[in-house]
Amino acid sequence: xxxxxxxxxxxxxxxxLNDVSLSLKRGEVHALVGENGAxxxxxxxxxSGVYQADEGELLIDGKExxxxxxxxxxxxxxxxxxxxxxxxxxxxxxxxxxxxxxIRTRFGTLxxxxxxxxxxxxxxxxxxxxxxxxxxxxxxxxxxxxxEIVKATIFKCNFLVxxxxxxxxxxxxxxxxxxxxxxxxxxGVGCFFISHHLxxxxxxxxxxxxxxxxxxxxxxxxxxxxxxxxISKMVGREVTQAFPPKRGAAEKxxxxxxxxxxxxxxxxxxISFEVRRGEILGIAGLxxxxxxxxxxxLIGRDPxxxxxxxxxxxxxxxxxxxxxxxxxxxxxxxDRKRTGLFLPFSIRSNIVVSTVxxxxxxxxxxxxxxxxxxxxxxxxxxxxxxxxxLKTVSELSGGNQQKVIIAxxxxxxxxxxxxxxxxxxxxxxxxxxxxxxxxxxxAQGLGVVVIxxxxxxxxxxxxxxxxMRYGSIRATLTGADINSEKxxxxxxxxxxx
Amino acid sequence: MGEAAATGAxxxxxxxGLVGLAKAAVGRPEFVSFVALIVLMILTSFMNENFFxxxxxxxxxxxxxxxxxxxxxxxxxxxxxxxxxxxxAIVALASTLMAGMIxxxxxxxxxxxxxxxxxxxxxxxxxxxxxxxxxxxxxIVTLAMMEIPRGLGLIYTNGYPLPIDREFGFIGREYVLGxxxxxxxxxxxxxxxxxxxxxxxxxxxxxxxGGNEDAAILSxxxxxxxxxxVYAISGFTAAIAGMIQTSRLLSGQPNSAIGVExxxxxxxxxxxxxxxxxxxxxxxxxxxxxxxxxxxxxxxMIGLSPxxxxxxxxxxxxIAVLIGYLRKRNSR
Numbered sequence: 078x079x080x081x082x083x084x085x086x087x088x089x090x091x092x093x094l095n096d097v098s099l100s101l102k103r104g105e106v107h108a109l110v111g112e113n114g115a116x117x118x119x120x121x122x123x124x125s126g127v128y129q130a131d132e133g134e135l136l137i138d139g140k141e142x143x144x145x146x147x148x149x150x151x152x153x154x155x156x157x158x159x160x161x162x163x164x165x166x167x168x169x170x171x172x173x174x175x176x177x178x179x180i181r182t183r184f185g186t187l188x189x190x191x192x193x194x195x196x197x198x199x200x201x202x203x204x205x206x207x208x209x210x211x212x213x214x215x216x217x218x219x220x221x222x223x224x225e226i227v228k229a230t231i232f233k234c235n236f237l238v239x240x241x242x243x244x245x246x247x248x249x250x251x252x253x254x255x256x257x258x259x260x261x262x263x264x265g266v267g268c269f270f271i272s273h274h275l276x277x278x279x280x281x282x283x284x285x286x287x288x289x290x291x292x293x294x295x296x297x298x299x300x301x302x303x304x305x306x307x308i309s310k311m312v313g314r315e316v317t318q319a320f321p322p323k324r325g326a327a328e329k330x331x332x333x334x335x336x337x338x339x340x341x342x343x344x345x346x347x348i349s350f351e352v353r354r355g356e357i358l359g360i361a362g363l364x365x366x367x368x369x370x371x372x373x374x375l376i377g378r379d380p381x382x383x384x385x386x387x388x389x390x391x392x393x394x395x396x397x398x399x400x401x402x403x404x405x406x407x408x409x410x411x412d413r414k415r416t417g418l419f420l421p422f423s424i425r426s427n428i429v430v431s432t433v434x435x436x437x438x439x440x441x442x443x444x445x446x447x448x449x450x451x452x453x454x455x456x457x458x459x460x461x462x463x464x465x466x467l468k469t470v471s472e473l474s475g476g477n478q479q480k481v482i483i484a485x486x487x488x489x490x491x492x493x494x495x496x497x498x499x500x501x502x503x504x505x506x507x508x509x510x511x512x513x514x515x516x517x518x519x520a521q522g523l524g525v526v527v528i529x530x531x532x533x534x535x536x537x538x539x540x541x542x543x544x545m546r547y548g549s550i551r552a553t554l555t556g557a558d559i560n561s562e563k564x565x566x567x568x569x570x571x572x573x574x
Numbered sequence: 575m576g577e578a579a580a581t582g583a584x585x586x587x588x589x590x591g592l593v594g595l596a597k598a599a600v601g602r603p604e605f606v607s608f609v610a611l612i613v614l615m616i617l618t619s620f621m622n623e624n625f626f627x628x629x630x631x632x633x634x635x636x637x638x639x640x641x642x643x644x645x646x647x648x649x650x651x652x653x654x655x656x657x658x659x660x661x662x663a664i665v666a667l668a669s670t671l672m673a674g675m676i677x678x679x680x681x682x683x684x685x686x687x688x689x690x691x692x693x694x695x696x697x698x699x700x701x702x703x704x705x706x707x708x709x710x711x712x713x714i715v716t717l718a719m720m721e722i723p724r725g726l727g728l729i730y731t732n733g734y735p736l737p738i739d740r741e742f743g744f745i746g747r748e749y750v751l752g753x754x755x756x757x758x759x760x761x762x763x764x765x766x767x768x769x770x771x772x773x774x775x776x777x778x779x780x781x782x783x784g785g786n787e788d789a790a791i792l793s794x795x796x797x798x799x800x801x802x803x804v805y806a807i808s809g810f811t812a813a814i815a816g817m818i819q820t821s822r823l824l825s826g827q828p829n830s831a832i833g834v835e836x837x838x839x840x841x842x843x844x845x846x847x848x849x850x851x852x853x854x855x856x857x858x859x860x861x862x863x864x865x866x867x868x869x870x871x872x873x874x875m876i877g878l879s880p881x882x883x884x885x886x887x888x889x890x891x892x893i894a895v896l897i898g899y900l901r902k903r904n905s906r
Contacts, residue, residue, distance in 0.1 A: 378791065378792070397791075397796070398791055398792050398793075398794055399794045399795065399796050401794075402793075402794035403794070408792060410788075410789070410792055415788065416786070416788040416789055416792060417789055417792075418786065418789060419781075419782060419785035419786045419789055419790075419852070420785070420786070421785055421848075421852050421853050422781070422782075422785055422852075426778070426781075429778075430778060430782050430790075430793050430795070431793045431794050431795075433775045433778050434775040437775065441774060441775075442773045442774060443773055443774065443775060443777075443778070485793065489794070
């Protein structure tokens with residue numbers, strides 16, 4: 078039996094886990110649910126030794142253990158399969174399975190015959206199949222996941238954590254995965270099963286626990302509760318953040334500023350929707366819903382996409398972000414550090430980079446005074462807290478960095494702005510400021526799209542909400558229908574999902 | 575302030591007055607090379623009285639001019655996070671092409687120079703095309719382009735130097751305003767690069783591509799064009815260096831400028847430009863090129879053998895880069 082007792086974990090500014098106690102028996106499937114940021118991943122990282130708990134203890138069969146690295150937790154029989162696979166794409170399946178713990182002959186060379194044999198036995202045990210001798214890059218996502226499962230269970234494995242294992246699988250592959258989990262159960266492996274797809278939990282799990290804002294709010298047999306009850310336990314709290322009042326744009330029936338027809342990219346259905354002038358359109362969905370991919374395809378980041386786009390009534394081509402921006406369509410990326418900011422540059426350079434071609438004199442030279450004026454104006458408007466516009470942007474807090482990105486796109490005079498996770502990982506104060514600003518933009522007649530995994534946020538600020546799942550739009554919600562239950566229902570595949 | 579904003583070098587408060595300016599200068603990555611340059615000059619002038627004379631110093635600037643001009647284009651390339659190994663081959667191709675046009679086709683000097691320089695830019699653009707269009711690694715593409723232009727030059731001249739008349743030596747040998755003409759051309763090229771990098775929007779885009787290519791694309795910058803452009807610029811400056819060399823040596827030399835790409839890269843790196851792109855300054859490259867030139871000159875004057883000189887140069891390069899790295903780490 079694996080027990081976690083009174084686990085507390087703090088990060089600067091937040092308590093990620095607050096006095097959480099959970100246990101997992103051998104041969105049990107224990108589902109762990111909760112919204113993004115509820116603390117599931119942090120808890121699992123403590124199990125795997127990536128993080129150490131500030132308080133509380135970890136017991137295996139009654140003995141206290143302190144793993145400080147993944148290797149140590151593996152030795153204790155705890156294995157974790159994260160959403161991001163940790164396979165080396167160029168290596169074969171069996172080479173991946175034994176990576177770092179290869180079996181050697183007595184001459185010290187690799188004993189690939191034994192390794193192949195052991196891998197094949199493991200496949201038989203779990204009734205799985207994948208080619209052992211092909212680079213894993215050539216395998217499907219489901220097969221790669223199978224490689225991960227064999228890798229995790231081929232040596233000592235009493236407890237297995239599966240973090241969102243179904244997020245990128247097709248329904249048939251999910252079924253197959255569940256058969257494998259049943260087999261692991263029969264072999265006496267205890268599984269933590271993390272998923273947003275609630276109907277799966279009722280299919281596979283014995284026990285379910287709910288985390289909310291780092292607190293453990295419920296544990297019980299799955300047979301004791303319904304999907305609706307689980308959702309209300311997950312969302313639970315009243316929406317505490319103060320959102321500015323909605324302007325009722327959905328009722329006013331403004332004309333669309335952009336109509337998208339038959340958007341298609343690899344892994345998606347045909348997607349059609351419209352964005353109206355003056356509204357905030359929310360895009361909700363779970364991991365794997367392909368929300369970001371859809372909008373990157375829309376703005377031409379991947380030029381091989383098929384689509385028809387009417388912008389302000391006229392058909393336009395969107396073959397590159399440059400072309401999108403020249404029409405007045407801007408996409409603000411979700412990953413600030415990786416695709417948003419120029420980290421070594423100053424705040425000023427980060428703000429003006431899209432607009433600098435306009436800040437020139439008649440000889441085409443950039444006028445530093447105009448640059449400064451523009452960046453100062455947006456530093457003020459966005460209330461970016463800094464002593465100078467020449468400060469390096471990497472020195473700012475997450476909230477202020479996000480404001481710098483927003484400032485860059487506001488400066489470029491867009492008519493339609495797509496915000497991808499505009500408030501992820503930033504503090505409550507900055508969030509509130511960004512909400513007010515989104516409302517202002519809509520009030521000025523812009524089209525505003527907000528892709529967000531933060532349910533209260535979607536509910537609090539959006540006039541209409543598209544719910545996506547597996548690369549298609551499953552529902553369009555307006556008015557009172559914009560609530561957690563409905564969004565979760567469609568996002569997790571309820572109502573003919 | 576434009577360049578400071580683009581490089582992000584002045585990261586703290588806005589400098590106030592002379593003290594602030596001095597502080598900002600000390601904080602710059604090329605400061606190490608600047609100090610090394612001054613120290614080296616002082617030391618050498620104690621060891622050999624002929625070092626600190628106008629003649630010798632002007633001579634150094636002329637010797638440096640080829641590497642310096644090539645390093646200007648290299649700075650553009652490295653700022654985008656790329657590398658250009660083909661510059662030496664472009665020098666050779668431009669040189670043979672130009673000598674051929676003068677000697678065999680009766681072109682006037684200026685016309686031959688123009689065609690050669692344009693050809694150099696075009697050759698650079700070929701590398702840029704493969705790098706920008708197919709996202710091939712710059713080191714591989716320009717490695718291939720190290721062979722092709724040099725091969726063409728060798729084919730054209732059959733491997734022999736192609737002599738031109740004495741009268742075409744004025745660019746390489748004469749003085750204007752008391753400065754050797756190669757030195758003057760180098761200064762003009764640096765000034766032009768300074769202008770493009772710090773006063774034109776495309777200069778900002780060069781930094782942006784190296785700073786974060788994904789962010790640059792989403793910000794509406796046509797990164798493929800910028801990449802194509804920087805390799806064309808690199809070919810352009812390499813061909814200018816080829817022109818000077820042709821005039822100075824009074825011949826087209828298909829075997830010239832072997833290894834010059836490494837000197838140019840060394841000058842850029844000594845000048846504080848990050849090899850990963852996005853950070854650096856063209857003035858630093860000038861300091862780096864001068865440091866290499868003074869080092870050569872002073873080691874000669876001290877009387878060190880050419881073999882030992884290579885060891886000393888390597889050690890100094892390593893130390894300079896190490897100090898730069900340590901300073902950067904400690905400023906975090």
